[in-house]
Each structure stands twice: as C-alpha cells, then as structure tokens.
Amino acid sequence: MQMNSNKMRRELETRLAGDDRVFSYDREKEQMRIESKHTGKGITVSLSGVVAKWHIVKEKAIEEIVYYVEEGLRAMGETLQLTDHEKRIFPVIRSTSFPKEAEEGISFLYDNHTAETRIYYAFDMGKTYRLIDSRIIEKEGWDPSRIKEIALFNVRSLSTPLKEDQVTGNIFYFLNTNDGYDASRILNKGFLNEMENRISGTMVLAVPHQDVLIIGDIRNDRGYDVLAQMTMSFFAGGHVPITALSFLYDDGELEPIFILGKNK
Template sequence: MKMDEKKMRRELEQRLEKPGRSFLYDREKESLRIESKETGKGIEVALSPLVAKWHERKDKVIEEVIYYVEEALRVMGKEQKVAGQEKKIFPVIRSTSFPKETGEEIPFFTDEHTAETRIYYALDLGNTYRLLDEKLIEKEGLDPQKVREIARFNVRSLPTDMKKDTVASNVFYFLNTNDGYDASRILNEKFLQEKADEIEGEMVVAVPHQDVLIIGDIRNATGYDILAELTMSFFTSGKVPITALSFTYEDGKLEPIFILAHDHKKSDGKGK
C-alpha cells in the first residue's frame, strides 16, 4: 500500500468522524484540523510528516495520532483549573516554529530559550497535558513569574536516570522515560552541570523530540557524525519533533551547532 497526504487525510477523517465534529483541510499547509462544532476548539495535524513516519512504522503511527487527537479533544471540552494544581505544572520544550498562539489566536504563555527552542508551560492531565495560555494565566490571577518558578521546580523533581552507550570512544547518554517531559530535563541546570562534571570531552546536548534527551561526551570527530545521525533519526521518528540540531553546553550556556561531515561549526544563534 502506498500512502500519501490524500490517503492519510481520508484515513484520519474516517477514524475520527463523530457527531459534533468537523474537519478543515488547509491545502497550502497540508494539514487537517479536527474541531468541535460546539466549542470551536480543535487540533491541527500536519499530514506530510505523518506520511513520512507511516512509511517507517505503518499503522502504529496512525493509532498514536488517533489517541493523541481523541485525548486532546476530550481535554479541550473540559474547563481546566490551574490554581490548586501547581504540582502538575511543567515546562515543555518546543521548536521555535511551533505555533505561538492557540487556534483561537490566544498567545501561549512562553519564554525564549535558544535560537532553536522555546519554552512553553503545561498543566499535566495524566494521559495528556494542556499548554497554558496568557488568557488562562490572567483569568485565574496567577503570577507569571511564580508559574515559571513552580514549573522549573517540578521538572527538577523528575528522575534523570540515563542509559549509556559507547561508540568509537565517544559516550552517549539517553533519557527516555516517555512521561512527556524528557526534553524538558534540558531545563534542569543542576542535572546538566552534574553531567558536565563527569564528561571528559566536549559536552553536547540534543532534544530531537519531546520524549528523548541525549547527552554526548564527544571525544573525537567521529562522535559528531554519530550524534548527527542519532539526532536526525530521533527527530524524524518523534511524535512531537523539536530540532535536529544539537547544542554545546559550556559554563551553563547552550549554543546550537551545525555538524558538517567531519567538522562541527557553531551557529550564530546564542543560547541563554
């Protein structure tokens, strides 16, 4: 079976069709928006990346998207309260190309991070989470700085056990708990500094998608090539891709790097 955007759109519409739902197809962006007619709230699915993943993982990809959309629409249909649920607020990392506002054009509550990544904030709801927007923060009378501090504190409480692999004298560490906040551990400065103290070569960090964080102890040129292949592989297979670029970590700062052949060059983007 050959899959393309047209067939993927048809498959999703058939599987997600329910009374009270509508589908909006954006031909230019090749995306499908699934929306509740009652609330006007919905979720947008980019079809091209989904088709690429389908060719690698077949129907498992569609099952994951169906689950993700159903959960998101279920949550959107409920009134969410943030006050009193501070322990469930976490930061999440997204690409700078990720939308900065909701489908209703309400700005998300965000902070700058690096030239490649941006920090969003989420209320954990168990099987999914809701990204916090500025309207919700204002409506509940929350102190934005307090929300940031709580989220950072909560992410520091998450486990940081990593798997280790050595390839061509380079050491790679992988954090992949699938709790939705693996990439968010990049904001745990104490954790990063502890790893930096252990590393013998150059410390490089990567968050190719939401559910993985990679730390490389790069000791030779081959290590950069291996890291580039790893990050690209994870980036193309993740449910929520972030960036295929990696970051050097030095003196508490992250700086994106481009890895070219057997050389690596720092980008102009400065980390914070």
C-alpha cells in the same frame, strides 16, 4: 500499499469519526482539521508529516496521531484550574517555529531559550497536557513569573534515568521516560552540571523531539558525526519534533552547533 495525504485523510476521518466531530481539509497546505462541535476548538494535523512517518513505522504513525487528537480534544473540553494543582505545571521545549499563540489569537506563555528552542508552560492532564495561555492566566489571576518558577521547580523533581551506549570511543546517554517532559530535563541545571562533572570529553546535548534527551560525551571527531546522524533520525521519527541541531554545554550555557564535516 502506497500512502499519500488523501488516503491518510480518509483513514483518519474513519478512525476519528463521531457525532461531535467536524472535519475540514486544506488541500494546498495538506492539513486536516478536526473540531469539536461542543467546544468549537480543534486540532490541525499536517498530513504530509504523518505520511512521511507512516513510511517509516507504518500503523504506529496512525495510532499515534489518533491518540494525540483524541486526548487533545478531550483536554480542550476540560476546565483547567492552576490553583491547588501547582504540581501539575511543567515547562515544555518547542522549536522557535512553534506558534506563539493559539488559533483563537490567544498568546501562549513562553520564554526564549536558545536560538533553536523556546520554553512553553503546560498544565499536565494525565495522558496529555494543555499549554498555558494568557486567557488561563487572566482567569486564575496568577502572575506569569509564578507559573515559570513553579514549572522549573517541578521539572527538577522529575527522575533522570539514563541508558548508556558506547560508539566509536564516545559515550551517549539517553533519557526517554515517555512522560512528555524528557526534553524538558534540559532545563534542570543541577542534573546537567552533574553530567558535566561525569563527562571527560566535550559535553553535547540534543533534544530532537519532546520524548528524548540525548547527552554526548564526545571524545573524538567521529562522535560528532554519530550524534548528528542519531539526532536527525530521532528528529524525523519524533511525535513532537524540536530541532535536529545539537548544543554544546559549557559552564551552564547552551550553544547550538551545526555539525558538518567534523570527521576529516
């Protein structure tokens, strides 16, 4: 079976059909929008991205995007309350190309992180989360700095289970709990400093998508090539891609690096 954007659009319309749903399609951008009649809010899906992923993981790509849209629309219909729910506020990492505001022109709360990444702030709603925007902050009467402080405190409370793999004399650690905040652990300075003390080579980090954090103990040039290939593979297959670049970690600072021809 061949898959293209038109076929994917029809497939998603079938699976996401409902009396409350309105579909629209931007043929030029190959984007499909699913809106709720009740809330007037919706989600825009890049069909070319879903098709590309379908060619790798087939049915799983469709199941993932259907789940993402269903949960996203459900969350948009719920009332969000920060007060008395502080433990549900977390930071999330996004690429610098991610929108700074919602489609209604409401600004998200965010901070610059590195040249490749930005920190947004989210309210956990169980199976999904909503990014906190200026409308929510104004409604709750909160100081944005309080939200940021709570989010960074909460990310430090998340567990950091690691899987370890050795390749060509280098050690790679993977954090992949699928709680939506794996990449966010890159903001846990205490955890990163513990790993720095554990590593004997060069410490390199990668957050190719939101559901994985890779930490490399790079002990030879081949390790950089392995990390670059690994990161690109994760980036291409991720539900919420962030960056295919890696970061050197030195004395608490992250520096993006472009790995090319390290292995001479």
